Amino acid sequence: MNELTHLSLTDIAEAIAEKTVSSREVTEACLARIDEKQPALNAFISLEADEALAAADAADAALARGESPGKLHGVPLAHKDMYYRAGKVSTCGSKIRRDFVPDHTATTITRLADAGALHLGGLNMSEFAVGPFGHNDHFGSCRNPWNPDHVTGGSSSGSGSSVGGRLVYGALGSDTGGSVRLPAACCGLVGMKPTQTRVSRYGLMGLSFSLDNAGPLTRTVRDNARLLGLIAGADPMDHTASAMPVDDYEAAACSPDVKGLRIAVPANYYYDNAAPEVRDLMQASLKVFEGMGAEIVEVTVPDHHHIRQLGVTVRGPEGTVLHAAWLRDRPQDYGPQVRARLEPGLAIGAAQYLAALQIRPKVTQAFVDAVFAKADVFHAPTIAMPVPSIAATDVKDSPEFPALVAAMTHCTQPLNYLGLPALAVPAGFTGNGLPASFQLVGRPFAEAALYRAAAAYEAETRFSDVAPG
Numbered sequence: 001m002n003e004l005t006h007l008s009l010t011d012i013a014e015a016i017a018e019k020t021v022s023s024r025e026v027t028e029a030c031l032a033r034i035d036e037k038q039p040a041l042n043a044f045i046s047l048e049a050d051e052a053l054a055a056a057d058a059a060d061a062a063l064a065r066g067e068s069p070g071k072l073h074g075v076p077l078a079h080k081d082m083y084y085r086a087g088k089v090s091t092c093g094s095k096i097r098r099d100f101v102p103d104h105t106a107t108t109i110t111r112l113a114d115a116g117a118l119h120l121g122g123l124n125m126s127e128f129a130v131g132p133f134g135h136n137d138h139f140g141s142c143r144n145p146w147n148p149d150h151v152t153g154g155s156s157s158g159s160g161s162s163v164g165g166r167l168v169y170g171a172l173g174s175d176t177g178g179s180v181r182l183p184a185a186c187c188g189l190v191g192m193k194p195t196q197t198r199v200s201r202y203g204l205m206g207l208s209f210s211l212d213n214a215g216p217l218t219r220t221v222r223d224n225a226r227l228l229g230l231i232a233g234a235d236p237m238d239h240t241a242s243a244m245p246v247d248d249y250e251a252a253a254c255s256p257d258v259k260g261l262r263i264a265v266p267a268n269y270y271y272d273n274a275a276p277e278v279r280d281l282m283q284a285s286l287k288v289f290e291g292m293g294a295e296i297v298e299v300t301v302p303d304h305h306h307i308r309q310l311g312v313t314v315r316g317p318e319g320t321v322l323h324a325a326w327l328r329d330r331p332q333d334y335g336p337q338v339r340a341r342l343e344p345g346l347a348i349g350a351a352q353y354l355a356a357l358q359i360r361p362k363v364t365q366a367f368v369d370a371v372f373a374k375a376d377v378f379h380a381p382t383i384a385m386p387v388p389s390i391a392a393t394d395v396k397d398s399p400e401f402p403a404l405v406a407a408m409t410h411c412t413q414p415l416n417y418l419g420l421p422a423l424a425v426p427a428g429f430t431g432n433g434l435p436a437s438f439q440l441v442g443r444p445f446a447e448a449a450l451y452r453a454a455a456a457y458e459a460e461t462r463f464s465d466v467a468p469g
Helices: 009-017 023-041 049-064 107-114 157-164 181-187 221-231 249-253 276-291 304-329 336-347 350-358 360-372 401-408 413-418 447-461
Strands: 044-047 076-080 118-123 170-174 190-193 214-218 262-266 295-299 377-381 422-429 435-441
Touching: 009 023, 009 049, 009 221, 023 044, 023 049, 023 076, 023 118, 023 157, 044 157, 049 118, 076 157, 107 170, 107 221, 118 157, 157 170, 157 181, 157 214, 170 221, 181 190, 181 214, 181 422, 181 435, 190 221, 190 447, 214 221, 221 249, 221 447, 249 447, 262 276, 276 295, 276 377, 276 422, 276 435, 276 447, 304 336, 304 350, 304 360, 304 413, 336 401, 350 360, 360 413, 377 447, 422 447, 435 447
Parallel strands: 076 118, 076 170, 262 295, 262 377
Antiparallel strands: 044 118, 170 214, 190 214, 190 422, 377 435, 422 435
């Protein structure tokens, strides 16, 4: 592995800023890694090598002129191919939008570019961000860098594969039911689903406007904190983006401390049908926290089976509204799994949908009261089973498909309805040699507390130092 591509985002940004390495050298190293690994991983839909190299040269020239570097000056990134850039094709992983060219740029992409980031291309994804495994009938399934016979997790599959495979230093994904956390978990990464409204969604392909979140996937906690700090905050182009002040997430990640921290663990729901080896890894992670001075507190969470159903009741109609015309006029242009996920939304009535929205604040408050009256953060598996194979999950729209989706998203989906921040953190490896992960959940807008706790665990275990070949 090229030494440059092995460095973390923050390390490579510092090296470029201090001129110990040039942005061109770094970009060339990433492009060489992509050339080597793309045939096996299928992480990219599009690659903009010449443009990236020209941007790298411009970044180096700016430093040579004495300009002050931004926090991502000259650092190559790539993003899920649903983050719009004006004048550039954004396929959304679909046949229907294979040639779609937006006329505006996502606020998140603009903010990263303003910090100096380079753009290497569009990353593969589940079609229209629908699918927790990473299958795509139009661009081919993305593959796990730890074992290409296994899923990456979805729908931000290319984000997980490219960052986990050391092709790029970080990537943005989207999370409507786990689509940042699932690929982070499957690919051994840190992945943040921020508080609902924490990050602007202007210029992102929508799936469910009540549940969608933009969030970063990175190799380390500090990398993740830096990216979230750059993209979070109010946006005049998105009236739903919160005006709450943005905490210094990177400072929190650089101040790891869990002494006296109360960590809640669930007595119900999250370990339903969990694989024994996942349970063992979760217990081992809690032992690490205890050893650093944290207190473990058992809690009973409100009925999450009901919460899951409420989330489905919200996501179904919202997705159907966005896709109604295409489902009517171009149903054959959807993959069978995507149609199987979207079409049931047609059967959910307005009264059910509005009731699910109306009760949402009350349900969220009940969870907050049950958990955070006793603890500071909540700890649970991200995925309660070992990472499955592509063959075992590529069942098209067969009768077993809904149960597979439910198993994969069991621990992530309820938190989207609750709107709470959730950070996926690597927690070792299961017997199949693939990563496992827990998620830390916090009160609304408590992302800094999650980063501080996760950074302490990362420093103790060093799982972020382990990379696939």
